[in-house]
Amino acid sequence: MEPDWTCPFCSLLCDGFALERAGEALVLQASDCPRARAGLAAHARSEAPAAFVDGSAAPIDEAVAEAARRLARWRQPLFGGLATDMAGARALFRLAARTGAVYDHGDGEALAQGLRALQDRGQCYTTLAEIRARADVVVCVGTQAVAHYPEFFRRCGLDRPDTPCQHLVFLGVEPPARLPDTVPVQCIAGSGDLLADLQQLAALLAGAPLRGAPAEIAGLAATLRQARYAVLVWEAATLPAHGALVVELLHRMATSLNRATRAATFALGGSDGAYAVQQVFTWLSGLPLRTRAAAGGLQHDPVRFAAQRLLDEDAVDGLLWVWSYAPDRLPPSTKLPRIVLGPPGMGPLLRQADAAQRCVFLPVATPGLNAAGHLFRTDGVVVPLVAARDDALPGVAQVVARLLERMEPAA
Structure with missing residues (x-):
């Protein structure tokens, strides 16, 4: 049993896993990822x-x-x-x-959301390695991330004591039950309209004097401006019907931030x-x-x-x-x-x-x-x-x- 298997059952493609044979079935070792286990179980019997x-x-x-x-x-x-x-x-x-x-x-419907925004406006994107090495602020926008990609926070290194991440924020969604205990977590419920909240946040980051902005949204804008490397995480499958507009706003915010600091977006999808x-x-x-x-x-x-x-x-x-x-x-x-x-x-x-x-x-x-x-x-x-x-x-x-x-x- 050697940790040399790359799991194909989600687009994180986690490597370094080990498999053990149990009759005709393959059993995952050294990880409790439910998505990997479900994928293996679905193919347990060799029809x-x-x-x-x-x-x-x-x-x-x-x-x-x-x-x-x-x-x-x-x-x-x-x-x-x-x-x-x-x-x-x-x-x-x-x-x-x-x-x-x-x-x-x-x-294809989820895939098309990000594609439309890319075709219209381009994007500022990053990688798992960059998040692990540099990101000090990670904002999960409308997604718990690990609900469909259970190994995401581990792949970003947020479970390590030496992680550079100092702020993990969930905007417009409740945080998942299990979170790394090495990073402070903040939940911003927002107004219930994710697009409206992002429009306010984008305006603040662009320097507009937006009066009456909720204190939590204004505070998030300040956190993002002060970050050395901020990452805005979104998930194609959890976007609303006007998801392309949400993605376009995220790219616009990353562009605004990159005028003074470093920022990028990160999409979960493509499995x-x-x-x-x-x-x-x-x-x-x-x-x-x-x-x-x-x-x-x-x-x-x-x-x-x-x-x-x-x-x-x-x-x-x-x-x-x-x-x-x-x-x-x-x-x-x-x-x-x-x-x-x-x-x-x-x-x-x-x-x-x-x-x-x-x-x-x-x-x-x-x-x-x-x-x-x-x-x-x-x-x-x-x-x-x-x-x-x-x-x-x-x-x-x-x-x-x-x-x-x-x-x-x-x-």
Whole structure:
């Protein structure tokens, strides 16, 4: 048992973990991270890698051939889920270009919030290492951080006695139950309208003489101005409907602070391959997700090409769903024909949900569990993954390559 495993089950991609075998299961050692434990438990049983076509078991070669035939007939496919690693993303982009698909990640709505702000205003960003080494003020804006990213404060070094952090602030949210005891914690409830509170804070940091600002908001502005290195932490999944405006305000505040001191933002998000696919598709095409690979060229529209909207409006005629992580992340309910790439444990769940009809299921490996690969961490760092066990399963990239090989001209 050596501490050399990198956990793929959230975008922190924590390394240095150790695994111990208990029969067919893998048990996490030296950490109580609930997200890592849940991820391992979901894959505890090694399901037989059985492909099927419309609910009937089929040899993998026949299932791949049938999936390729169906995909070639679709006039406007949607590639959804896209929970894979960088190699899988490269292969899926080639397939999207071949089929003229629209593509969006399963968590595309949260992913789009930060993207819109980045496209409009740019950003001042930092890394886990910078927070650990330099940040003396950390403000969690509308997020408890560790509710979905349990190892976050440890990865920032806030549990160390020599941490540079002197202030940990929660704005607009109650602090979590378990917090590092090495850093003073402050909770600012705010008005209940996070956007309004941030607008006041941004105005104060920009030097506006804002009369009547709540004392706690004014005090936070003073703390941020006095900080040597302040970090504003936000989480894509917890943002309100107007989340892009919230993110834009955070970037604006970091810009104001950087005129006299140092400040940055830090986003929690991009799990299940979301950041990897976003980065890979962007550098291959010049455009991010929610783009259509049309015959006349690429078309990007973050509103029109949202996956759920396309399904609701019957704007596509087939769904290719790729989710190589949690077996229970099934494709959205739809009457459309589907091709599903997922862990072996997803196959029985599709049958139980009566979602096996008009569906081809192809089992694939999970990066970081039974396949090697690479993912982007939440702070933009590429992290290699090693296989914790060998189940002799192909990865998404291998299965998609076989689909491309078998593609026939549309009838």
